[in-house]
Amino acid sequence: MSNTKVLPLIEAEGSEAVAPCCPPLTERPFTAEEAEAAARMFKALGDPVRLRLFSAVASHESGEACVCDISDVGVSQPTVSHHLKKLKEAGLLTSQRRGTWVYYRVEPSVLAAMGKLLTLPAVA
Amino acid sequence: MSNTKVLPLIEAEGSEAVAPCCPPLTERPFTAEEAEAAARMFKALGDPVRLRLFSAVASHESGEACVCDISDVGVSQPTVSHHLKKLKEAGLLTSQRRGTWVYYRVEPSVLAAMGKLLTLPAVA
DNA sequence: CATCTATGTTGACATACGTCGAACCAGTGG
DNA sequence: CCACTGGTTCGACGTATGTCAACATAGATG
Numbered sequence: 001m002s003n004t005k006v007l008p009l010i011e012a013e014g015s016e017a018v019a020p021c022c023p024p025l026t027e028r029p030f031t032a033e034e035a036e037a038a039a040r041m042f043k044a045l046g047d048p049v050r051l052r053l054f055s056a057v058a059s060h061e062s063g064e065a066c067v068c069d070i071s072d073v074g075v076s077q078p079t080v081s082h083h084l085k086k087l088k089e090a091g092l093l094t095s096q097r098r099g100t101w102v103y104y105r106v107e108p109s110v111l112a113a114m115g116k117l118l119t120l121p122a123v124a
Numbered sequence: 125m126s127n128t129k130v131l132p133l134i135e136a137e138g139s140e141a142v143a144p145c146c147p148p149l150t151e152r153p154f155t156a157e158e159a160e161a162a163a164r165m166f167k168a169l170g171d172p173v174r175l176r177l178f179s180a181v182a183s184h185e186s187g188e189a190c191v192c193d194i195s196d197v198g199v200s201q202p203t204v205s206h207h208l209k210k211l212k213e214a215g216l217l218t219s220q221r222r223g224t225w226v227y228y229r230v231e232p233s234v235l236a237a238m239g240k241l242l243t244l245p246a247v248a
Numbered sequence: 249c250a251t252c253t254a255t256g257t258t259g260a261c262a263t264a265c266g267t268c269g270a271a272c273c274a275g276t277g278g
Numbered sequence: 279c280c281a282c283t284g285g286t287t288c289g290a291c292g293t294a295t296g297t298c299a300a301c302a303t304a305g306a307t308g
Contacts, residue, residue, distance in 0.1 A: 025235075030179040032198065035172040042175070046167030047266080048159040055154040067285065074156065079267055081286050100275055100284060111150070111242055118239035120232065171296080191255065203297055205256050224254060224305055 024119045041114055044090030049073050050083045054092060057104050064105035148243045165238055168214030173197050174207045178216060181228050188229035 021041070022034040030038065045051050056070035057063075071080045084104060087093040092111075093104045145165070146158040154162070169175050180194035181187075195204045208228060211217040216235075217228045 025175075025179045026182040026230075028179075028183045029194070030176050032172065032176070035175040035179070039170055039172040039175045042166050043170030046163050046170040048156065048163040049266085051149075051159040051163045051166070052154050052156070055149045055152075055159070058150040059152045070153075071285095075266085076268055077285075078269080078287080082266080085286080097274080097285090102285065106150075108244065111244055115239055115242035115244070118235055118242065120235055120239070173296085195255095199296085200298055201255075202257080202299080206296080209256080221255090221304080226255060 021113055022117055024121075025117055026119075026121050038114075038117060040090055041092065041110065044087055044092055047083065049075055049079070050087055053080065053083055054087055054106070057093060058106045058111070063108075064103045066101045066103050068101060070104075145237055146241055148245075149241055150243075150245050162238075162241060165214055165216065165234065168211055168216055171207065173199055173203070174211055177204065177207055178211055178230070181217060182230045182235070187232075188227045190225045190227050192225060194228075 021037045022030060045054060052073045053070055056073075057065045060069065067080065067084065071077055073080065075083075084093065084095070088095060088104075092107055094107060095102055095104050097103075145161045146154060169178060176197045177194055180197075181189045184193065191204065191208065195201060197204065199207075208217065208219070212219060212228075216231055218231060219226055219228050221227075
């Protein structure tokens with residue numbers, strides 16, 4: 001694989017804390033607050049276009065991608081921008097302007113946190 | 125823990141295939157079809173009430189729960205029923221009537237599949 | 249059958265969401 | 279300073295969604 005960069009599994013550094021949201025779904029019933037927080041992330045991925053955009057960024061080499069590289073998802077460019085904004089608001093992506101282009105990258109801690117949410121109880 | 129039953133990690137048996145939906149999000153950009161399928165599941169969990177209901181079922185002993193056990197989430201009973209139906213349509217829950225009560229249980233294969241979706245690339 | 253409890257279904261309503269075109273801002277290069 | 283390209287923001291529009299009250303259905307029980 002071309003992914004030569006080690007994705008850090010630490011928590012977010014500069015942004016607001018997004019990672020330590022909730023325990024695994026199967027551990028105990030979610031509280032209202034936990035559900036609110038987790039649902040925000042799930043909802044952000046609950047749209048096909050956003051999921052494609054997110055996947056495109058996440059699978060891009062070096063973990064980041066220019067908008068121009070991923071905006072071929074069948075909707076207009078303003079719509080792409082709108083969805084990227086939603087993903088950013090949900091804490092799943094961060095953006096950075098470099099010269100002419102804007103680059104988006106995934107927040108690895110969030111991916112890890114959501115993965116943990118869905119872990120099954122140890123089969124035994 | 126009280127969970128004495130081994131959760132089978134196989135694909136769904138009776139219902140339509142829901143498990144082998146997509147590769148990890150970070151592996152390659154999702155196709156439109158993959159995104160459509162995966163977004164359906166994420167969207168189902170993208171509501172706080174549904175997430176609480178799902179978590180309540182998933183964390184219940186023996187992996188199933190009666191509606192009466194989980195319907196205390198701050199909305200009216202018809203709304204609970206509505207959300208449970210949505211979760212069923214998304215393939216996340218199955219229901220079964222036993223006498224007076226209706227029991228819901230999670231589809232373990234789906235949980236596993238969604239977990240895989242969110243797996244990070246092997247850090248190395 | 250009458251009735252009671254546990255769920256599901258229907259219809260209505262307000263709000264949220266996805267989408268687009270048009271206008272707008274940020275850098276780049278003449 | 280002016281045009282051009284890449285992206286975002288705005289305003290509008292149709293559709294989907296979450297919610298409830300009212301009604302309907304399924305078993306249990308008298």
